[in-house]
Amino acid sequence: MSFEIHPEDERDRAVMLAMRDMLATLPALEFAPASRPVFEDLMQHTPVADGISFETGTVGAVSGVWCRPMAGAARAAILYLHGGAYVLGSAIGHRNFVSQIVQRAGAPAFIPDYRLAPEHGFPAAIDDALSVFTGLCDMGYDATAIAGDSAGGGLALSLLALVAARARKGAGVMPRCAVLMSPWTDLALAGGSMLTRAEADPLVKRDELKKAADLYLKGTDPTDPRASPLYQPLGGLPPLLVHVGDDEILLDDSRRAVEAASSAGGEAALHIWEGMTHVFPSNLAQLQAARQAIDMVGAFIRQHL
Numbered sequence: 001m002s003f004e005i006h007p008e009d010e011r012d013r014a015v016m017l018a019m020r021d022m023l024a025t026l027p028a029l030e031f032a033p034a035s036r037p038v039f040e041d042l043m044q045h046t047p048v049a050d051g052i053s054f055e056t057g058t059v060g061a062v063s064g065v066w067c068r069p070m071a072g073a074a075r076a077a078i079l080y081l082h083g084g085a086y087v088l089g090s091a092i093g094h095r096n097f098v099s100q101i102v103q104r105a106g107a108p109a110f111i112p113d114y115r116l117a118p119e120h121g122f123p124a125a126i127d128d129a130l131s132v133f134t135g136l137c138d139m140g141y142d143a144t145a146i147a148g149d150s151a152g153g154g155l156a157l158s159l160l161a162l163v164a165a166r167a168r169k170g171a172g173v174m175p176r177c178a179v180l181m182s183p184w185t186d187l188a189l190a191g192g193s194m195l196t197r198a199e200a201d202p203l204v205k206r207d208e209l210k211k212a213a214d215l216y217l218k219g220t221d222p223t224d225p226r227a228s229p230l231y232q233p234l235g236g237l238p239p240l241l242v243h244v245g246d247d248e249i250l251l252d253d254s255r256r257a258v259e260a261a262s263s264a265g266g267e268a269a270l271h272i273w274e275g276m277t278h279v280f281p282s283n284l285a286q287l288q289a290a291r292q293a294i295d296m297v298g299a300f301i302r303q304h305l
Contacts, residue, residue, distance in 0.1 A: 040089075086116060101297055
């Protein structure tokens with residue numbers, strides 16, 4: 001396990017203070033279907049990377065959006081799982097953010113529109129994620145990376161664990177690496193940072209996460225490992241890169257995931273960014289820390305693909 005804390009620079013501190021002041025005047029974003037247009041618009045504020053094209057497509061019977069660089073490895077692909085607490089988010093909303101990773105990694109990415117709650121409860125999201133990964137392999141992408149943010153980061157880790165279990169039985173291949181940004185890995189909400197960062201986090205509130213978890217789980221035990229990947233052995237995983245803000249209630253979801261993967265013999269790197277909040281890398285237009293984190297993500301994927 002490698003561990004690094006990144007101090008907040010002065011310019012980013014000023015930006016974050018202004019953001020906090022602005023958020024204090026707004027109602028909290030609810031994890032409910034009615035919030036989907038607002039969340040999609042918010043995510044599209046991330047600028048599009050130069051030289052990236054978008055096209056709709058279907059992989060493993062799941063529709064989504066391809067983000068393609070002008071040139072890249074022919075048999076390599078990234079599976080990107082968007083965030084939104086299993087209730088919000090879309091491929092269209094996240095495509096600008098993913099384009100920044102694609103440009104740096106030099107490989108195309110597919111963003112699936114996996115099924116959302118409450119219309120489709122657990123295990124719809126993980127079933128769709130597995131279907132897409134299998135579909136990419138069937139299409140000839142023999143070098144893959146899995147990435148995701150927030151709920152998509154937890155979904156990525158659950159998918160990795162499923163694929164690793166199949167690989168141990170001689171079925172299928174493993175991704176080359178995985179990147180998790182502010183992953184939600186524990187739907188039981190047991191991490192200590194749920195309390196210790198409650199005042200510091202202006203974006204995500206425990207009560208709202210609990211509502212989202214209930215909409216998704218529909219009575220399923222929140223410690224089911226397909227929903228909360230922390231509640232299972234995390235051995236046999238490919239190299240992991242995890243970025244998380246020091247001021248978010250999901251901080252311990254990242255810490256515990258990296259510790260578990262490392263304890264099981266895996267290679268995992270945790271980067272904690274002081275002063276940063278949930279999925280801060282999406283704010284490339286304003287934050288130096290976001291640009292640095294995405295540069296690291298792109299270099300990591302490029303190295304392993």
